[in-house]
Amino acid sequence: MLNALLVLLLWSTFYPLNNITLLLALSVILYICWRVFVLKKQSQCQLFYQLDAKGNWQEVYNDRQIAHWQISDKSRVALYGCYLVLIPIAEPNTNTMLSNKIINDGTLTKQQFIFKDSLSIEDYARLCRVIRRINVEGEQTVLK
Numbered sequence: 001m002l003n004a005l006l007v008l009l010l011w012s013t014f015y016p017l018n019n020i021t022l023l024l025a026l027s028v029i030l031y032i033c034w035r036v037f038v039l040k041k042q043s044q045c046q047l048f049y050q051l052d053a054k055g056n057w058q059e060v061y062n063d064r065q066i067a068h069w070q071i072s073d074k075s076r077v078a079l080y081g082c083y084l085v086l087i088p089i090a091e092p093n094t095n096t097m098l099s100n101k102i103i104n105d106g107t108l109t110k111q112q113f114i115f116k117d118s119l120s121i122e123d124y125a126r127l128c129r130v131i132r133r134i135n136v137e138g139e140q141t142v143l144k
């Protein structure tokens with residue numbers, strides 16, 4: 001907004017503007033700034049995650065909608081974060097903004113990457129333990 005006012009001030013020094021034009025330009029700038037602020041505030045959606053020791057992943061939205069997922073054995077731990085492949089336990093929420101893919105056996109999955117520094121050290125370590133345990137259990141079922 002300050003940049004727009006400075007441009008308007010510089011414009012008025014080189015080209016004379018009457019008061020009505022100046023008032024109209026200021027009101028348009030203020031309206032645009034107000035709309036951007038209101039739309040930004042309305043579009044914010046808080047999303048919380050819950051993870052248990054079995055790998056059940058719940059997404060809790062700010063409007064109390066819950067989506068239930070299971071961490072797949074295709075999930076991986078990398079040096080800089082965790083790559084999650086989530087399989088729906090119940091009907092997945094259609095409001096999710098993440099990409100949904102269909103894997104080889106035809107089930108609908110959601111893929112998500114979580115950076116290491118986006119969680120606390122304890123939460124990231126817990127997520128890594130759950131993923132590794134699920135990977136080991138998946139390998140054991142394949143070997144049987």
